[in-house]
Amino acid sequence: MGIQMLKLHWRAARWPMLPVLVAAFGLPLMAGSAAWGATYSVDHLSASGAVAVTDGAAVFGLTFAIVAAIAGSILGISAWSWDHRQDHVYALSLPVPRWKYSALKFGGGTILVGATTALFALGATTSSLLANLPAGLRAYPGALSLHFLIATQTAFALLFALASGTMRTATIVLGCVMGLAIFGVPLLDFLGNFWSPLGDFDLVRFAYATLVENDGPLSIFAGNWMLFDV
Amino acid sequence: MSHAIELDDLTWRSGGEFTLDRLSIRVPQGSIYGFLGPNGAGKSTTIRLLMGMMRPHGGRIRMLDGRVPRDLPDVLQRVGYVPERPHLFPQLTVKEAIDYHAAFYRSWDALWATELVERLDLRPDQRIRRMSKGQTGKLMILLALAVRPYLLVLDEPTDGLDPVIRRDIMTTVLDYVAETEATIFISSHLVHELERFCDWVGVVDDGRLITELPVQDFKNGIKRLRLENASDALLQRPPFSLLDRLPANGIRSCEEWVVQGWEQPHRQLLEREGVMVREVVDLDLEEGFVELLRSTRLQRAREDR
Amino acid sequence: MSDGAGRWWSWALISWAVLASGLEGQVPSASNYLLSPDERARLEADLADVEARLAEVQALEFEMREAATLRPGNVGPDHVRRDVGPVEIRGPRHLLPAAAGAATHALGQFRGLSDADGALTALRIDIHDAGEVESLAPPYAGGSGTAVLVATAEDVRALVDHAVRRHVLEAIPQPLVPWSGGWGWDSAFRPDDGVRLMVQSTNRDGIACLQRRDLEACAGYLALSYDGSTESKLALLEYHYPASAFLPPTPVSETPRTDDLLGRCVFEQRRRGTPDARGTCLADLASREYATLGLLPSHPSARASLVAHALQLGGDGALTRLMRRPDGGSVGAHLAVVAGTSEAELVRSWQEDVSGRTGVFRSEGGERPGPASLFWAGGLALLALRSTRWRLG
Structure with missing residues (x-):
């Protein structure tokens, strides 16, 4: 039952998700591209390499949050889109309690969130392994992937609840x-x-403070999204 | 279990004016129950309430010995349902739709489903959105039957289909019922079709049940009488229900009465009153249904005034 | 053109006319290179007259500018007042919400700022709507404790933010500001940014320390601990107080900074006429315990990072303590008070923090989402399971 519902969810979401998956894998690679094959000379007074790496990480950090929000939103909306088209008649006629049906759908969506995050983690880890970082910086593919997972899951849960x-x-x-x-x-x-x-x-200001600051529901989209940092 | 479906005083009100008014129905187990009514009578609404898709405002629903909605998931495991409009996902193929549906039913018979695909001439790799209305109808029946249901709830399953496909579908359904003694609850406004195989009939109009009885009793009970010297005195305490009365005119030489509850001894009764019974005509189910509806509506209109 | 500008131009034209007419015929030609005394006297009288007139024009121009320029106290009839902590904002009603929001946000950026004990002096901001004012006033003019802004609705936020930040940073006591590299280190209030500054620093020793883990370079840059020997102390002191810093001329009258132990010692020794003041002082400092050496980092970015670390350790109220510098104390002692710990412990903790952050690929670490995020994700999940489509109709 769950597998069939997962398959159905993927069928509904696959085309809108395709560019998102490409971005989830590719953006971490692009974030680290400044550090691939970089060399840092201690005789050179300028440590501009480190500046380029952290600046690149900061810019792409914003895109990671956006991709997480978009991925979660698409998965949340597509979970119910096919049911909506025929007014939920099919779902209501099935011999499964409504809460179980919703839970299976949610579980399927969570699996897809996990798959998206896995792709993101792969890109982040690859980027970290390829990067030659100055000694002052380090890579955070694990922490960043966890951040991405929770952000995507939050967006998914919000849109899933709304779309249901x-x-x-x-x-x-x-x-x-x-x-x-x-x-x-x-x-x-x-x-x-x-x-x-x-x-x-x-x-x-009030809306921003309520939603994003002070541990609000969207606060996960703020914070540190840098793949490379001190 | 003596009744597959029991509705007691079922009441439902929409935001507008339509109301299901204390509907009470008994569908005997193993019967083929035709649920008749004109468009907008409340047939589909009743079925949706029965299937637990809508919440009634009053009354009680029992299906296969289970309470609806309390025991709904268990009950639905034994019910095959075909809705008025196909509810399949158009992006899926026939095989994918079958696999999806099968995942929800413990009693799913995969072998039987494969046989039905062949018997109903469906292609497993064909996408549903590219199927004709008839093919979609067949697929809906397949999904309902492959569950091996104890009860089939069919909401106008052959509406809009050509006669060949209608025959294919009903033949498949009746074969299954003959084999398993399952109960069928089928709604339709195509009365002449239901006449061939229904053994019970319930007539609903404007949210109210008009009558519910075996088909044979229904047909036998409604007759068209052609009378001479008919008088109003007869109507003081008639032994039958007068559904309609058409006076003689240039076309009709005799007065025609449509009556319900006609029995043979009533002829002598009329003749004793000086009324000549020229002819007693049997009405088929459709004619009887129409006369019954017309009479009911007239009476309702008089009561409202 | 406004009245003021019109008058200014008129006087400028008049001045030019006066100058032109006054000087015409008075400029000596090549053939009149040598002036007679009478000619010279006349020329000087005319020039003095022109100078006087120029002075008049300038005084008038100043008066006109002063009259046109907005000053505190020049409050419009529809101005309202709003207080945000120590900041008093006056301005048109429609600009106040944005201004108050910007002030709140700017104050909030300085972690640890607790105004309850009045560490931050009052700041008055007067806002005038740019659309209603015709003057030569600049968009921002400020002095201590005041700021006059001429703003549109779009730029009022930026100007108020700048004014509040500047006010807070101006409250940072001397000599901490030049000690840690000037105003640019307001980003060092965030420890990550402070360390990031260090990593990106252009200091040769910093690069050698952080990139090659050259401990010798690190000894000076991060003020790493020494082995306890007098030689290592001297080496560190030499690094922190290079001889070139004391090359003459150093005016004897110039008082060195109070945190500059070596400088004060040298100053005192020179006052007494000690022949090798520097060597004497170095030896004296080397004989003390490490904690009293006050070996704080020498590079501005490293120092800024140390300030950020002290603020982080100090938590709530740390910034307030930063602003209340005790008289005569060293920078190190002040920072220790800010951090709520000893100077040695502060420096050790900072060294560990920077060293620990550099050059190691770790799978854990970095800023992780907090428990609140998990709460919201879980809470929304529960909400999502309650599908509202339980029934049709």
Whole structure:
């Protein structure tokens, strides 16, 4: 049962996931390319090689977080997309409790998250092995892959939960988010004319602090994503 | 277990005006039960409630001795279901769809499924989205039968299919039933088709059950009478139910009455009242169904006024 | 063109006209190279007159600029006030939220800053909407404890962030700032960045230490421990206080920094007329215990890294302690107070941290996601299992 559902999930997700998988393997390689075959001369006053490696790691670190978010989102949405198309009638007619059906789907998606992370880890490890790092820097393929795994799993769980509901629920949730994003600030500014604490309230900052800082649900996407660091 | 399906006072209300109003149905075990009704009568709604896909607002559902929805997963293991609209994943091939469906059923008969693929003339490597409506219908039946069900719930399984495919499908189903004594609960508005093999019939209209009885009793019970000198006095305390009354006109020389519950002694009764019974015509299931519906709607309209 | 600018141009034109008319005919031609006394006197009188007029023009220009320039206290009628810790922000209502947010964020970047005990002096920021002001005022003008900003909604965040950061960094006591390389080390408040600076440093000894693990080079760069012998002490002292630093001329009147033990000793010995002041002092320092040598790293990036490490060890309130430098104490002692440990322990801990981070490929380490991330992933997973499509309809 679980294997069949995993196969189905992969069928639904494979084409959108293909470029993501390529990126998951290739971006760590690109992150370390500055350090492949590099030589560092102690007689040379400039340690620009180390700067190039850390700068490259910092730039690509951002892309790792984005790839994790995209991979998790695609897997979360595609878990339910085929069911949605025929209104869940097939799934509801199967002789399996609904919670078990959801759990099997979630488990299948988690396996696909693991596979994506494995590919990422392979790219990161390969990049680390090929890199010639100055003695001040080290590679973190293990820690980075763990970070990628948890980030992808978080995005997957969030979109899985959202996509499992009705289109109406998803529309309401996403509509509220978009509405806040677009109209929230001007509305607060307008209401601030009548009650000043509202006008002083920084919605963007509050949302960022709640979601990303202070151990919020999206805080995993922040933090240190550098493959090479001190 | 004497009844494969028991619905007691089943009630369901949609957001609009449609309502299932205290529906009570008994489907005897081993029978082929035709669930008849016009479009929009509530047949598919009843089946969805039966299958646990929707939650009723009142009433009780029992299927194969299990409570719905409490025992639903165990009950569904023994039920083969064909919905009104195919619910297959169009991206899959026939073989992939079979493998997927088989994974959920303990009683899946792989050998029987392979036989059915051949018998129903399906190609395992054909993608579902490229199949015709008839082929999809056959695949749906295959998936329902390969489970070796005790109960088949078929929601208009042959709707929109050509006669050849309809015959293939129903032949396969009836062969299975003859072999296993499974129960069939089949809904349709194609009454003339169901007449050939159903032994029970339940008629529903506008969310209410009109009648439920063996097919033979249904057919025998509804007759068209051609009468002379018919009078209203007869209708004071009639021995039968008058479903429809058509007065004589240029085309009809006699008055025609459509009655339910007609028995042979009623002829003498009428003649004693001075009414000449020119002819008693047997109605087939479809004609009887139509007359019954018409009469019910007229009566309802009078009550509403 | 505004009134002020118009007046300035008018006076400039007038001045030019005056100059031109005043000087016309007065510039000696080649044939009049030698001026007569009368001519000279007249020329000097005219020039003095021009100078006086120029001075008048400049004074007027200054007045006009001063009048046009915004100063603290020049508060608009619709300005409101908002306090963020020690920062008092005044400005138009529509710019205050962004400004307050930027101030909060900037203060938050300095880990360990605890304002409750008032270590940070007050900063007043006056914001004026660039669209409402016509003046020659620069976008930012500040002095101690004030900042006047002329900002649009887009750049108010950047300007407030800069003003607050500058205020915090200005609070870092002397001589810590030049000791650790100047304002650029505000990124050293994050220990990883501090060590990263060291790895990327251009110091020859640093490269030799961190890349070749040349312990001799490391001895100076990281102030690594010595073997206890007087010779090794002298070697380290020689490294930290190279002779070239004391080459003349060193003004006798110049007082060396209080953390410069050797410099103070040399200064004192020279005052007394000791012939080999430096050698005497080196010997004196070498006779002391290691802890009193105050052997802190010599390179600015290494020193910045040490400050970041002290702040990290010190935790909450560390930055506040950094800003309250005790009078007369050495840099090393101050940093020890910041870190909440002894100077020797601080330096040892820092050496271990840097050495431990360099040059080893480890499978563990690096910043790992914390337990909160696992909580959210698990919590969302539970939420996801509660599919809302239990039924149709």
